[in-house]
Amino acid sequence: MIGARFIGLEFAAGARKRGIAVTVFESGDRVLARAVSVETSRYLAAAHRVMGTELQLGEGPVALEGHEGAVRAVVDTGGGRHPADLVLVGIGVRPRDDLARGCGLAVEDGIIVDEQLRTSDPAIFAVGDCARFPSEFGGPLHRLESVQNATEQARHVARTTLGAESAPYMRSCPGSGASRARSPSRSRASPGRATTP
Numbered sequence: 001m002i003g004a005r006f007i008g009l010e011f012a013a014g015a016r017k018r019g020i021a022v023t024v025f026e027s028g029d030r031v032l033a034r035a036v037s038v039e040t041s042r043y044l045a046a047a048h049r050v051m052g053t054e055l056q057l058g059e060g061p062v063a064l065e066g067h068e069g070a071v072r073a074v075v076d077t078g079g080g081r082h083p084a085d086l087v088l089v090g091i092g093v094r095p096r097d098d099l100a101r102g103c104g105l106a107v108e109d110g111i112i113v114d115e116q117l118r119t120s121d122p123a124i125f126a127v128g129d130c131a132r133f134p135s136e137f138g139g140p141l142h143r144l145e146s147v148q149n150a151t152e153q154a155r156h157v158a159r160t161t162l163g164a165e166s167a168p169y170m171r172s173c174p175g176s177g178a179s180r181a182r183s184p185s186r187s188r189a190s191p192g193r194a195t196t197p
């Protein structure tokens with residue numbers, strides 16, 4: 001398994017339950033780094049190791065070896081060769097933001113929106129995986145790849161455009177609960193605020 005995020009870890013857990021040997025390669029130094037705290041990463045990594053999953057953290061594979069159209073091994077950055085008969089890649093997505101960019105909207109690894117999910121053109125909103133929005137804890141804008149976030153943002157925009165919502169959309173991480181209302185007087189994030197992945 002290449003990638004230790006939701007898809008990678010879900011697959012690893014399911015495969016281990018069926019007794020299949022699994023090695024997870026993650027180029028970052030911890031599992032689910034974009035979604036959970038360091039402590040939660042440690043807890044989850046330990047739980048997966050107890051299940052028998054081999055976790056190779058800080059180690060992205062550099063090559064896949066194959067024969068007659070079938071993969072046979074993964075080669076890691078240290079030159080180690082790991083025999084494999086199936087390799088799955090779950091390393092996230094890049095948002096298709098070229099249409100928004102072409103329309104002149106502020107874009108940086110996603111369409112930049114403010115606390116009301118408005119783009120740099122106040123008549124246009126963006127929601128879902130492609131929207132980069134402010135965290136309730138401040139800091140950099142972020143994107144979430146989750147069904148719940150996409151549907152909650154869509155509802156929020158529907159309410160806003162119908163005049164039934166004036167509070168900011170706030171959601172810090174998957175599973176943190178419904179979007180929360182804050183004082184409307186709180187200043188809006190500038191759509192041009194600096195972002196990090």
Ligand SMILES: Cc1cc2nc3c(=O)[nH]c(=O)nc-3n(C[C@H](O)[C@H](O)[C@H](O)COP(=O)(O)OP(=O)(O)OC[C@H]3O[C@@H](n4cnc5c(N)ncnc54)[C@H](O)[C@@H]3O)c2cc1C
Nearest residue numbers: 006007096099127128129130144145146147148149150151
């Ligand atoms: C394998 C996999 C498993 C996942 N499992 C989970 C899970 O268990 N739980 C969870 O919460 N999330 C999961 N996700 C993430 C979840 O699918 C996304 O977060 C969610 O679908 C985002 O919704 P969206 O509407 O923003 O984008 P999408 O669902 O990607 O919808 C965007 C749509 O817009 C279309 N489109 C793009 N450009 C244009 C254009 N120019 N014109 C017209 N149409 C266009 C695309 O073709 C697509 O149909 C999973 C994702 C994957 C890939």
